[in-house]
Amino acid sequence: MAPMAAPLQVAVIGSGPAGLYAAEALVKQTDGEVKVDVFDRLPTPYGLVRYGVAPDHKSIKSIARYLQRVLETADVRFFGCVELGRDVTRTDLLDCYDAVIYSTGAMVDRHLGIPGEDLPGSVAATDFVNWYCGHPDAADHAFDLSVEEVAVIGVGNVAVDVVRILAKTADELRETDVPEHVLEALSKSRVRRIHMIGRRGPAQAKFTTKEARELGDLPNAEIHVRPEDMELDPASAEVAENDRHVRGNIKVLNGWTGEPAGDRPRRIDVRFWLAPKEITGTGRVEALRLERTRLDETGRVAGTGEYETLPVGMVLRSVGYQSVALEGVPFDERSYVVPNEGGRIIGPDGAQIPREYVAGWIKRGPTGVVGTNKADAAETVRHLLADLSGREEPPAHKIEELLESRGLPIVTYADWLNLDAAEIELARSLARGERVKLAHWEAMRKACHPS
Numbered sequence: 507m508a509p510m511a512a513p514l515q516v517a518v519i520g521s522g523p524a525g526l527y528a529a530e531a532l533v534k535q536t537d538g539e540v541k542v543d544v545f546d547r548l549p550t551p552y553g554l555v556r557y558g559v560a561p562d563h564k565s566i567k568s569i570a571r572y573l574q575r576v577l578e579t580a581d582v583r584f585f586g587c588v589e590l591g592r593d594v595t596r597t598d599l600l601d602c603y604d605a606v607i608y609s610t611g612a613m614v615d616r617h618l619g620i621p622g623e624d625l626p627g628s629v630a631a632t633d634f635v636n637w638y639c640g641h642p643d644a645a646d647h648a649f650d651l652s653v654e655e656v657a658v659i660g661v662g663n664v665a666v667d668v669v670r671i672l673a674k675t676a677d678e679l680r681e682t683d684v685p686e687h688v689l690e691a692l693s694k695s696r697v698r699r700i701h702m703i704g705r706r707g708p709a710q711a712k713f714t715t716k717e718a719r720e721l722g723d724l725p726n727a728e729i730h731v732r733p734e735d736m737e738l739d740p741a742s743a744e745v746a747e748n749d750r751h752v753r754g755n756i757k758v759l760n761g762w763t764g765e766p767a768g769d770r771p772r773r774i775d776v777r778f779w780l781a782p783k784e785i786t787g788t789g790r791v792e793a794l795r796l797e798r799t800r801l802d803e804t805g806r807v808a809g810t811g812e813y814e815t816l817p818v819g820m821v822l823r824s825v826g827y828q829s830v831a832l833e834g835v836p837f838d839e840r841s842y843v844v845p846n847e848g849g850r851i852i853g854p855d856g857a858q859i860p861r862e863y864v865a866g867w868i869k870r871g872p873t874g875v876v877g878t879n880k881a882d883a884a885e886t887v888r889h890l891l892a893d894l895s896g897r898e899e900p901p902a903h904k905i906e907e908l909l910e911s912r913g914l915p916i917v918t919y920a921d922w923l924n925l926d927a928a929e930i931e932l933a934r935s936l937a938r939g940e941r942v943k944l945a946h947w948e949a950m951r952k953a954c955h956p957s
Contacts, residue, residue: 513539513540513541513581514536514539514540514541514604514605514891514894514897515540515541515603515901516541516542516543516604516605516606516607516890517542517543517599517602517603517605517606517905518542518543518544518545518607518609519545519590519599519606519607519608519609519832520544520545520546520608520610520611520866521544521546521551521552521553521577521586522553522554522609522866522879523552523554523569523573523876523879523880524553524609524611524865524866524867524869524879524882524883525544525546525553525607525865525866526552526573526576527576527865527879527880527883527884528607528609528865529542529544529576529577529579529582530576530579530883531883531886531887532887532890532891533576533581533582535884535888535891536891540581541581541583542581542582543582543603543905544577544582544583545585545588545594546585546586546587546588547587547589547590547592548587548642549586549587549921549922549925549951549954550586550922551577551584551586551919551922552570552573553611554876555573555876556570556639556640557635557636557640558635558639558664559639560635560638560670560671561639561671561679561682561683562670562674562678562679562682563667564682569876577919578919583918583919584917584918584919584922585909585916585917585918586917586918586921586922587914587916588914590610590832590833591832591833593909593912593914594905594908594909595834596833596834596835597834598905599905600861601902601903602901602903602904602905602908603861603901603905604861604894604897605861605862605863605890605893605894606862606863607863607864607865607887607890608832608835608844608862608864608868609864609868609869610829610830610832610866610868611827611829611866611868612827612828612829612842612867612868612872613632613827613830614630614632614827614828614830615632615825615826615827615828616823616826616827616828617823618782618823618825620782620783620784621784621785622784622785623785623823625785625787625789625790625791626790626791627653627787627790627791627819627820627821628791628820628821628823629822629823630822630823631658631660631664631665631668631824632827633647634668634822635664635668637649637688638671638684638685638688638692640684640685640688640943640944640945642945642950645685645945645946645947646946649691650819650820651691651694651695651696652694652696652819653696653697653818653820654696654697654698654699654819655698655699655700655816655817655818655819656672656700656818656819656820656821656822657700657701657703657820657821657822658672658700658701658822658824659782659821659822659823659824659825660702660703660823660824660826661702661703661711661713661778662711662712662713662824662826663712663713663714663717664824665702665713665824666702666717666718666721667717668822668824669700669721669774670721670724671692672697672700673721673724673726673727673772674724674726675693675726676689676690676693676695678725678726680938681938681939682939683929683933683939683940683942683943684942684943685943685945686932686936686942688945697772698771698773699772699773699774699775700727700772700773700774700775701816701818702774702775703777703780703782704776704777704778704780705779705781705799706778706779706799706801706807707738707739707742707778707779707801708735708736708738708759708778709742709743709745709755709756710742711755711759711778713755714751715751715754715755715758718755718758719758721774724774725770726770726771726772727770727772727773728766728768728769728770728772728773728774729762729766729773729775730762730763730764730765730776731759731763731775731776731777731778732763732777735776735777735778735779736760736778739800741801741805742801759776779798779799779800780796780797780798780799781797781799781807781809782794782795782796783795783796785821790819791818791820791821792817792819793815793816793817793818794816794821795814795815796814796815796816797809797811797812797813798810798811798812798813798814826872827867829842829843829844829867829868829871832844832868835851835862836851836852836853836854841871842871843864843867843868843869843870844864844868844869846863846864846869848885848886848889849863849864849869849882849885849886849887849889849890850863850886850893851863851864861893861894863886863889863890864886865879865883865886866879866882866883869886870882915951921954921955924953924954924955924956925944925953925954928944929942929944929953932944
């Protein structure tokens with residue numbers, strides 16, 4: 507990149523892994539010739555690393571320590587509690603920056619599209635995950651854990667996380683960063699049986715073998731798979747033979763086909779070849795009706811006309827995330843991503859929109875692991891720098907002046923460190939692990955500004 511008269515100014519919207527990897531790539535690829543401002547609508551950085559990774563997965567959550575170093579880089583600033591569309595507009599950003607990278611992720615669950623889905627007790631897994639991960643939007647959510655049976659629809663890693671949290675005792679979660687009010691609610695749980703349900707067979711399950719093994723290692727929950735569900739059709743058997751990940755899953759699942767001893771307080775039933783057809787109940791969820799499925803000759807799921815009903819009091823859907831459209835930014839309502847080529851946003855006419863880019867799930871959809879975002883962000887940044895290498899004039903406006911004129915209660919990185927310290931101190935006072943999350947908006951604001 508050719509030297510500039512003034513550093514390039516770039517705004518990154520979203521402080522999750524995709525956004526912070528983009529900030530890191532901008533700084534590393536330009537040798538101090540770029541200044542990056544990272545915005546988030548929350549007072550806390552790290553996105554799904556903080557609010558999506560299960561609290562008992564401490565090794566994955568350690569990624570936050572790497573991302574922390576990005577925020578502590580001299581050319582990177584954090585602006586928390588600034589929401590695109592509410593506090594600043596797309597036009598504001600383009601007036602104050604040479605370029606904008608949107609990395610807002612995929613924030614909502616897909617719907618099942620079946621009758622009864624809106625009954626009380628039928629909830630998105632995202633809401634439950636946000637609740638036990640301490641997201642302030644979910645701090646006051648209530649889940650009826652007085653029911654004895656729960657169905658979790660989906661066989662991906664998020665579904666496995668939800669099942670595992672439901673199956674663990676409060677004592678098993680005490681050393682994690684689960685908010686205190688969540689731990690108290692989980693301690694009163696009467697859930698005894700959890701059904702994890704997949705529309706396809708074991709060869710098509712999306713969870714990792716490591717996640718599956720963790721379910722089988724729970725000391726207070728038995729786990730069972732019906733032997734007939736493990737019978738593979740020829741196509742699935744071929745997949746299992748050629749795919750190491752699938753072979754690992756099949757091996758773990760086959761180990762659960764024996765009948766449990768029945769001496770543990772909770773039980774997990776992993777079910778395959780079942781499609782949700784209706785959630786029923788008078789005033790709230792009382793049962794889930796399912797149809798037996800198979801794969802047709804094209805590999806698609808087909809119903810068999812055989813049905814069964816589970817007497818569950820709560821249904822959690824975990825069938826995939828989807829992104830939400832951003833005001834003024836092109837959006838594909840079918841694929842739920844911003845149309846782009848390598849991170850360059852493409853308008854309805856097929857032409858590139860200057861100075862606007864995407865990274866992460868809003869760019870490619872909810873695929874890959876946390877680390878996938880690093881190469882994804884680097885690609886976007888390479889294209890951004892190539893596009894702006896001939897930039898002649900810096901932006902006419904400064905974001906600091908705009909934010910000050912609107913009287914917005916900005917959370918800086920130093921303010922976030924105050925909140926961080928408060929959570930560590932709370933854990934110490936409660937004798938509970940490394941940190942206990944503050945989850946309510948007001949408590950978080952006070953911790954950010956203790957004086």
